[in-house]
Amino acid sequence: MARAPSPAGILRAPAVQALLIQALAFPLTLGVVYLSARAGFTVSYLYVALVQGAIALGFTWWRRLAVWWRAIGFGFPLALLAASLLAIPPAVFLVIFLFLLLLYWSTYRTQVPYYPSGRRVWEAVAASLPQGRPLRVIDVGSGLGGFVLELQRQRPESRFEGIELAPLPWLYSHLRARLTRSKARFIRGDYENLNFADYDAVFAYLSPAVMTELYIKAAREMKPGSTLFSYEFVIAGQPPSRIVTLNTDGPKLYLWDF
Incomplete structure (x- = not known):
C-alpha cells in the first residue's frame, strides 16, 4: 500500500x-x-x-x-x-471531481502526471532487455498497463509487473490482466515501498521532479547486472550507460547499467 x-x-x-x-x-x-x-x-x-x-x-x-x-x-x-x-448543476462538478481524484490521486504531491509511453517505446525496451533467461521487470507508474501487458506477452517466461498509485488506472490495468489471463501483475502503491533489488530491470516514464530520487533509490538497491530505464527524462549528474534513439527528433530512451 x-x-x-x-x-x-x-x-x-x-x-x-x-x-x-x-x-x-x-x-x-x-x-x-x-x-x-x-x-x-x-x-x-x-x-x-x-x-x-x-x-x-x-x-x-x-x-x-x-x-x-x-x-x-x-x-x-x-x-x-x-x-x-x-x-452547471453541483452534482456534475462532484462527479468530475471524483473521477479526476481517482485518475490522478496524489499527483499534487508526487508531481508525476499520467504520461503514456507508446508501442515504439515498449519495443525499444523489449529489444534492450537481456535475452535467453527469465527476468523480473517492473514499470514504475504503470498507468493503464499497456507496457506491462505487451512485454509479458512477448516474454512469457519472464515476470512483468506494474505499480501505480492512482486507483482508477490501477483497477483498469488489473482488470485487463485478469480478463486477458495475462501473468502480468499490477500493484497499487508507491514505488518507494518496493525493493528494487528484486528486479532485473526498472522502467520509468515519470517526471523530471522525481528522477534524482528515483536514481538514488536504484543505485542503492539494484543488484549488479540490472538496468534502470527512463524514457524521455535524464538524471542530472548521472550520464546514462546507453541511449536508444527512437526517432530523429523525438524523446530518447536512457539506460543506466548497474
Whole structure:
C-alpha cells in the first residue's frame, strides 16, 4: 500500500502551496474591494476575480513557483467566475471531481502526471532487455498497463509487473490482466515501498521532479547486472550507460547499467 506522506512533504507540494496562496490572497482581496468601494469605484465580480488573481500571482512569484503556477494562480479565480456563470448543476462538478481524484490521486504531491509511453517505446525496451533467461521487470507508474501487458506477452517466461498509485488506472490495468489471463501483475502503491533489488530491470516514464530520487533509490538497491530505464527524462549528474534513439527528433530512451 502507499506510504502516508508527511505533513511537511504535503506542504512542499506546489499544488498545495498554490491552494494556500489562494486562501491567503482572499482576505487581502476583500480589503482591496472594500477600499475600492469606499473610494467610489464600481465593484463587479470580474473586478473581484482580477484582484484575487493579481494578488495570488504576486504570492506565487514570491514563492518562486514555476511559471505555469503563476498563470494558474492568476487564472483560477477567473475560471471559477466563468464556471459559476455556466450554471452547471453541483452534482456534475462532484462527479468530475471524483473521477479526476481517482485518475490522478496524489499527483499534487508526487508531481508525476499520467504520461503514456507508446508501442515504439515498449519495443525499444523489449529489444534492450537481456535475452535467453527469465527476468523480473517492473514499470514504475504503470498507468493503464499497456507496457506491462505487451512485454509479458512477448516474454512469457519472464515476470512483468506494474505499480501505480492512482486507483482508477490501477483497477483498469488489473482488470485487463485478469480478463486477458495475462501473468502480468499490477500493484497499487508507491514505488518507494518496493525493493528494487528484486528486479532485473526498472522502467520509468515519470517526471523530471522525481528522477534524482528515483536514481538514488536504484543505485542503492539494484543488484549488479540490472538496468534502470527512463524514457524521455535524464538524471542530472548521472550520464546514462546507453541511449536508444527512437526517432530523429523525438524523446530518447536512457539506460543506466548497474
